[in-house]
Amino acid sequence: MTPVHNFLKVSRCLLLCAAACLFAAASALAQTNTLPSWNETASKAAIVAFVEKVTKEGSPDFVPEVERIAVFDNDGTLWTEHPMYVQLAFALDRVRTMAREHPEWKDTQPFKAVLDNDMKALAAAGEKGLLELILATHSGMSSDEFEKIATDWIASARDPKFKKPYTELVYQPMLELLGYLRANGFKTFIVSGGGVEFVRPWAEKVYGIPPEQVIGSTIKTQFEMRGDVPTLLRLPQVDFIDDKVGKPVAINQYIGRRPIAAFGNSDGDLEMLQWTTLGGSTPRFGLIVHHTDAEREYAYDRDSAFGRLDKALDVASINGWTVVDMKADWKQIFPEK
Amino acid sequence: MTPVHNFLKVSRCLLLCAAACLFAAASALAQTNTLPSWNETASKAAIVAFVEKVTKEGSPDFVPEVERIAVFDNDGTLWTEHPMYVQLAFALDRVRTMAREHPEWKDTQPFKAVLDNDMKALAAAGEKGLLELILATHSGMSSDEFEKIATDWIASARDPKFKKPYTELVYQPMLELLGYLRANGFKTFIVSGGGVEFVRPWAEKVYGIPPEQVIGSTIKTQFEMRGDVPTLLRLPQVDFIDDKVGKPVAINQYIGRRPIAAFGNSDGDLEMLQWTTLGGSTPRFGLIVHHTDAEREYAYDRDSAFGRLDKALDVASINGWTVVDMKADWKQIFPEK
Numbered sequence: 001m002t003p004v005h006n007f008l009k010v011s012r013c014l015l016l017c018a019a020a021c022l023f024a025a026a027s028a029l030a031q032t033n034t035l036p037s038w039n040e041t042a043s044k045a046a047i048v049a050f051v052e053k054v055t056k057e058g059s060p061d062f063v064p065e066v067e068r069i070a071v072f073d074n075d076g077t078l079w080t081e082h083p084m085y086v087q088l089a090f091a092l093d094r095v096r097t098m099a100r101e102h103p104e105w106k107d108t109q110p111f112k113a114v115l116d117n118d119m120k121a122l123a124a125a126g127e128k129g130l131l132e133l134i135l136a137t138h139s140g141m142s143s144d145e146f147e148k149i150a151t152d153w154i155a156s157a158r159d160p161k162f163k164k165p166y167t168e169l170v171y172q173p174m175l176e177l178l179g180y181l182r183a184n185g186f187k188t189f190i191v192s193g194g195g196v197e198f199v200r201p202w203a204e205k206v207y208g209i210p211p212e213q214v215i216g217s218t219i220k221t222q223f224e225m226r227g228d229v230p231t232l233l234r235l236p237q238v239d240f241i242d243d244k245v246g247k248p249v250a251i252n253q254y255i256g257r258r259p260i261a262a263f264g265n266s267d268g269d270l271e272m273l274q275w276t277t278l279g280g281s282t283p284r285f286g287l288i289v290h291h292t293d294a295e296r297e298y299a300y301d302r303d304s305a306f307g308r309l310d311k312a313l314d315v316a317s318i319n320g321w322t323v324v325d326m327k328a329d330w331k332q333i334f335p336e337k
Numbered sequence: 338m339t340p341v342h343n344f345l346k347v348s349r350c351l352l353l354c355a356a357a358c359l360f361a362a363a364s365a366l367a368q369t370n371t372l373p374s375w376n377e378t379a380s381k382a383a384i385v386a387f388v389e390k391v392t393k394e395g396s397p398d399f400v401p402e403v404e405r406i407a408v409f410d411n412d413g414t415l416w417t418e419h420p421m422y423v424q425l426a427f428a429l430d431r432v433r434t435m436a437r438e439h440p441e442w443k444d445t446q447p448f449k450a451v452l453d454n455d456m457k458a459l460a461a462a463g464e465k466g467l468l469e470l471i472l473a474t475h476s477g478m479s480s481d482e483f484e485k486i487a488t489d490w491i492a493s494a495r496d497p498k499f500k501k502p503y504t505e506l507v508y509q510p511m512l513e514l515l516g517y518l519r520a521n522g523f524k525t526f527i528v529s530g531g532g533v534e535f536v537r538p539w540a541e542k543v544y545g546i547p548p549e550q551v552i553g554s555t556i557k558t559q560f561e562m563r564g565d566v567p568t569l570l571r572l573p574q575v576d577f578i579d580d581k582v583g584k585p586v587a588i589n590q591y592i593g594r595r596p597i598a599a600f601g602n603s604d605g606d607l608e609m610l611q612w613t614t615l616g617g618s619t620p621r622f623g624l625i626v627h628h629t630d631a632e633r634e635y636a637y638d639r640d641s642a643f644g645r646l647d648k649a650l651d652v653a654s655i656n657g658w659t660v661v662d663m664k665a666d667w668k669q670i671f672p673e674k
Contacts, residue, residue: 066547143589187549200593210403211593212524213549218590223582223608230611232589239590245560252480252569253555253576254591256537256548271560274567 035180037173037332043287044329046322047177050285051184054260063282065185069259071251071272072178074192074199074216076265076307077289078207080169082298083160085306087194088130090153094137111136131238138195139219139236146234151201162334167206172335174263174289178207186261191251192216193243193268197234215254217242243268248275265289266307273312277319286321288312293327372517374510374669380624381666383659384514387622391597392521400619402522406596408588408609409515411529411536411553413602413644414626415544417506419635420497422643424531425467427490431474448473468575475532476556476573483571488538499671504543509672511600511626515544523598528588529553530580530605534571552591554579580605585612602626603644610649614656623658625649630664 038044054063075081095105095114105111110129113121122129138146159169178188190209192199196216203209218239221232242250248271251259262269262276265288277284290309291300301309316323326333375381391400412418432442432451442448447466450458459466475483496506515525527546529536533553540546555576558569579587585608588596599606599613602625614621627646628637638646653660663670 066541069549189549196590196593204403212406212526212591214593221586221589223585223612225611228615230585230608230615232585232612248560248567248569249558252558253533254549256533256551271567274562275560275569278565278567 035173035176037176037330039329039331041325041329043322043324047180047285047287050261050283051181054283055184061283063260067257067260067282068181068184068186069189069255069257070181070186070261071189071191071255071259071263071276072174073264073266073269073272074190074194076291077263077269078170078174078190079166080159080162080297081265081307082291082300082304083306085194086157086166087134087198089157090150090198091130091133091137093153093157094149095133098137134195135219135236135238138198139234141234143197143221143232143234146197147201150198154202164334167202168337169334170206171289171330172332173330175207175335177263178209181261182208188213189251189255189259190214190216191242191247191272193241193246195219196242215242215250217246245271247272251275261285261287263287263289264312265291266309267312268307270312270315273319273321277321286316286319287324288316288321289324290326292325293330293333295327296333297326299327372510372513374513374667376666376668378662378666380659380661384517384622384624387598387620388518388521391620398620400597404594404597404619405518405521405523406526406592406594407518407523407598408526408528408592408596408600408613409511410601410603410606410609411527411531413628414600414606415507415511415527416503417496417499417634418602418644419628419637419641420643422531423503424471424535426494427487427535428467428470428474430490430494431486432470435474471532472556472573472575475535476571478571480534480558480569480571483534484538487535491539501671504539505674506671507543508626508667509669510667512544512672514600515546518598519545525550526588526592526596527551527553528579528584528609530578530583532556533579552579552587554583582608584609588612598622598624600624600626601649602628603646604648605644607649607652610656610658614658623653623656624661625653625658626661627663629662630667630670632664633670634663636664 034048035044053059053061054068056062072078075085092114095111099105099115106115110122110125110133113125114133154167155165157166158164159166162169181188188209190199190203190207190213192215194216196214196218199216200211200214203214204211220235220237220239222235224231224233240246240250247269251272258280259276260282261284262273264273273286277286288309291298293299300307301313313323371385372381390396390398391405393399409415412422429451432448436442436452443452447459447462447470450462451470491504492502494503495501496503499506518525525546527536527540527550529552531553533551533555536553537548537551540551541548557572557574557576559572561568561570577583577587584606588609595617596613597619598621599610601610610623614623625646628635630636637644638650650660
């Protein structure tokens with residue numbers, strides 16, 4: 001063996017050793033850094049065990065990357081939904097802003113209730129009244145115009161309790177979970193009862209989820225050429241309510257593939273969790289965020305007006321769903337500035 | 338300098354040289370290999386010029402990767418649509434298969450026309466008759482069952498002229514275009530007038546387009562728990578027709594972002610091309626596949642029953658859309674086995 005050959009052999013060995021060391025160090029670091037805002041409880045362990053199982057090549061539980069679809073409810077799962085859904089706060093603000101062009105509203109319910117700040121009368125208007133408010137404030141403009149209205153509002157509005165923009169009241173542990181799943185080859189989708197065009201304008205910046213991976217409730221739109229300008233006009237008609245039994249319907253319609261993981265927090269997510277986790281030949285994962293932290297956020301479940309968690313909680317353990325106890329499982333609720 | 342140091346220096350230099358050579362060779366090869374089934378005509382030049390423009394960082398025409406959305410019609414744009422839409426051939430075959438469970442069909446139009454192979458009576462049934470055939474053959478089963486029916490049919494059916502599976506009658510130049518766009522950071526979507534659940538089962542294998550990037554016409558589905566098994570039942574009701582003015586509506590609803598490139602072949606794609614290319618601050622690209630090759634495929638436009646190209650052809654040059662002349666622009670129509 002010549003000195004050069006010998007040197008080559010030694011160099012190769014050193015290089016391989018260095019690479020192995022680096023890899024080990026990176027793995028250890030990744031381990032430590034996985035979901036840092038989650039306490040070391042059963043919830044985190046269940047998430048990590050599932051992800052490691054489906055990403056382990058050669059294992060019978062391995063799921064190819066294209067099939068790693070994860071679906072997330074938004075209100076109460078990714079961001080705060082109390083004291084009322086953010087989109088409802090938006091609709092009420094819009095009624096106040098639009099009132100000057102609608103003098104008749106000061107004598108017409110449910111608009112009068114909003115303008116008088118009469119929450120009792122508003123509650124009495126029921127779901128029908130709320131729908132009327134939503135349609136009146138969410139239609140009659142182009143989709144481009146609505147995007148601007150929603151974007152401007154979300155930038156300026158403040159949550160009444162925390163006095164912060166709503167987009168800062170997203171859950172830090174869930175942001176980490178979204179990132180952890182994506183780092184493991186998952187495609188993350190939002191499947192929200194909220195309006196899709198209300199969520200899309202900020203979902204990419206806040207959650208890293210592009211508009212084409214946001215599914216939600218829709219109102220009808222109509223295409224027309226205004227001179228040379230193609231326009232989509234938002235009509236005052238509900239197209240689809242993406243809640244409860246609507247969620248599996250929308251998942252199938254938009255994604256066309258059964259998710260392998262679903263994350264929700266209320267009975268509105270029950271059918272999505274069933275559709276995702278029951279049946280199918282590969283491992284599945286279901287998780288419910290249980291709001292148990294009155295101090296750092298809110299504590300609510302069975303009697304709540306927003307994000308009611310009842311039936312889904314009853315069947316969670318039967319179905320093997322992980323129930324996150326926010327107070328015990330999360331080190332931190334919201335992102336630091 | 339020791340011999341080892343010297344050797345290291347020389348090795349490093351050689352390695353860098355080799356890497357540079359390899360890179361140059363790969364680039365040259367990529368250049369030669371771009372769209373190999375396209376002749377060196379204006380159509381190919383327009384495609385390449387657009388892609389180079391929007392991917393050149395620092396240029397005023399640069400479009401960030403997340404915004405590089407390209408939408409493709411399917412019938413007549415990605416695969417053959419003559420002598421009839423493939424999905425219609427599927428529906429007719431399904432009527433023949435299902436007839437034994439529907440003895441009443443032999444005396445009821447439009448089913449009788451199909452069973453008698455009476456194309457004149459079928460044509461007389463018009464759009465209403467076709468819709469009736471589609472609903473009768475595409476509903477009444479679960480979405481999982483329908484996927485299996487569609488998958489089995491597409492594997493066994495043969496085109497009457499070319500005697501080949503329909504999935505081999507996709508256009509090789511368009512497959513290359515899909516790959517070229519994706520290699521340049523585009524996300525490719527199908528926006529088809531056809532049923533989304535008819536296209537999805539094979540689109541990933543044939544076009545490299547995953548189900549969540551296939552948009553199409555839909556029928557209503559209903560979620561139900563059959564015992565412990567969550568099921569989506571296909572109902573005999575049209576949900577949405579993804580054609581003409583429906584295409585921009587669906588693009589906005591599913592993708593939520595204006596595409597920067599659209600590819601179609603008929604008046605059914607006019608509004609999608611308008612929505613994509615007219616307005617918007619970044620460069621846009623529109624392309625129409627004009628069927629001009631009676632020998633290798635078909636030649637048709639203004640008077641065709643399937644894939645009629647009339648209005649869209651009239652406005653193509655005004656709007657700066659590229660019109661592909663299949664005969665002149667494409668070296669090869671279908672993939673080689």
